[in-house]
Amino acid sequence: MSQKDFFGHKSTIFYQVVKDLNEAVMITDKNSKLVYVNPAWEKIYEYSIDEILGKSPKVISSGFHDEKFYSEMWNSILDPNKRYWQGEVINKSKTGKLIPVLLSISYFCEPNEEFEGFIGIALNLTESKQLQAQVLHQDRLASIGMFASGLAHEIGTPLGVIRGRAELLSIYVQDETTKNTLQIIITQIDRISKLIESLLKITRSSSDLNLKSISYKDVVLEVCSFIERDLKKNDITLDVKDLLDEKVMADYNRCEQIILNFVTNAIYAINVVKKSNPKHQGVLKFSTKVNLNQVELIVSDNGCGISKENLKKLFQPFFTTKEVGEGTGLGLAIVSKLIYEMHGSVRVESEENMGSSFIISLPKA
Numbered sequence: 284m285s286q287k288d289f290f291g292h293k294s295t296i297f298y299q300v301v302k303d304l305n306e307a308v309m310i311t312d313k314n315s316k317l318v319y320v321n322p323a324w325e326k327i328y329e330y331s332i333d334e335i336l337g338k339s340p341k342v343i344s345s346g347f348h349d350e351k352f353y354s355e356m357w358n359s360i361l362d363p364n365k366r367y368w369q370g371e372v373i374n375k376s377k378t379g380k381l382i383p384v385l386l387s388i389s390y391f392c393e394p395n396e397e398f399e400g401f402i403g404i405a406l407n408l409t410e411s412k413q414l415q416a417q418v419l420h421q422d423r424l425a426s427i428g429m430f431a432s433g434l435a436h437e438i439g440t441p442l443g444v445i446r447g448r449a450e451l452l453s454i455y456v457q458d459e460t461t462k463n464t465l466q467i468i469i470t471q472i473d474r475i476s477k478l479i480e481s482l483l484k485i486t487r488s489s490s491d492l493n494l495k496s497i498s499y500k501d502v503v504l505e506v507c508s509f510i511e512r513d514l515k516k517n518d519i520t521l522d523v524k525d526l527l528d529e530k531v532m533a534d535y536n537r538c539e540q541i542i543l544n545f546v547t548n549a550i551y552a553i554n555v556v557k558k559s560n561p562k563h564q565g566v567l568k569f570s571t572k573v574n575l576n577q578v579e580l581i582v583s584d585n586g587c588g589i590s591k592e593n594l595k596k597l598f599q600p601f602f603t604t605k606e607v608g609e610g611t612g613l614g615l616a617i618v619s620k621l622i623y624e625m626h627g628s629v630r631v632e633s634e635e636n637m638g639s640s641f642i643i644s645l646p647k648a
């Protein structure tokens with residue numbers, strides 16, 4: 284039965300309503316074979332109606348839920364006193380995207396019992412889950428920030444005294460070994476001070492925020508002019524041909540800091556590949572995309588990419604895959620805070636050994 288046939292002799296208004304609904308709708312017969320899915324369903328799950336009709340909704344199951352979960356679901360749907368189930372489910376689209384949805388399933392039967400089956404309505408929770416995660420993340424950053432500002436004060440003063448004394452001593456001593464040792468002390472103190480400074484960036488208030496209409500293109504081109512020499516030195520090609528002149532409401536200086544962070548990470552990732560393959564031609568690409576009332580800036584590289592496991596930890600403070608002493612793991616945590624304060628969001632798409640794309644989304648000006 285085709286989807287049109289399914290509604291064929293039914294009200295055309297009813298058909299139109301279901302078809303235009305923003306929520307994904309699927310209807311199965313009593314043997315759980317799909318007889319209809321609406322366009323919203325096709326969009327979320329990335330299957331076309333033609334390839335899905337007659338199949339079981341199991342094609343969108345993610346393997347996330349156990350048998351007990353499904354048996355409780357079906358007990359409720361088949362219970363003559365309920366005929367209904369509602370709950371949060373994680374589905375999987377055709378291309379493997381995990382999609383959290385609020386799913387409601389009801390049993391239905393035509394009065395003449397000609398057709399009985401099940402109707403499922405799924406509300407896509409992807410965005411609200413991302414928002415929740417972002418708020419939680421910002422909360423954690425705020426507590427780290429509070430802890431850091433206390434610590435900065437307590438540690439900063441004695442550190443300054445130690446550094447001063449070490450510098451003084453190094454003027455008086457003649458012995459080269461002692462001089463070198465003192466220099467090591469000073470370098471290590473500077474490292475701690477830099478770390479404290481980074482932690483303080485997380486706590487710094489957003490009162491200095493200067494939101495105005497700016498162009499991603501201007502910021503990117505300016506940052507690229509700073510790093511031109513670095514790119515040349517590392518033999519990295521810059522691609523800005525898909526960079527449009529779209530305007531966003533943002534703080535120019537913060538955007539500079541954000542882009543510089545992404546670029547630094549990208550250069551590092553490209554160099555990781557170059558270590559094992561010196562002929563690898565690095566590419567750093569900037570592009571823009573308008574998405575409803577947001578404009579996205581996509582910063583892509585063909586560096587080492589990020590494993591699925593690490594993707595989950597990327598924006599957590601102190602997460603780094605760099606050698607001890609090489610990175611603080613605070614770059615992306617700070618960047619996400621800066622973007623969040625400008626009412627934007629950031630996400631990443633990456634595949635190990637292929638490269639990464641960081642997508643910054645800010646409100647259109």
Ligand SMILES: Nc1ncnc2c1ncn2[C@@H]1O[C@H](COP(=O)(O)OP(=O)(O)OP(=O)(O)O)[C@@H](O)[C@H]1O
Binds near residue numbers: 588612615
């Ligand atoms: N473009 C990228 N390609 C591959 N991995 C990346 C990329 N950007 C970030 N990462 C991964 O995310 C980790 C965290 O990045 P983040 O900028 O927060 O800290 P870091 O670069 O390690 O340290 P710091 O920024 O202090 O130098 C990196 O160590 C790296 O593993």
Ligand SMILES: [Mg+2]
Binds near residue numbers: 544548610614615
């Ligand atoms: Mg970094």
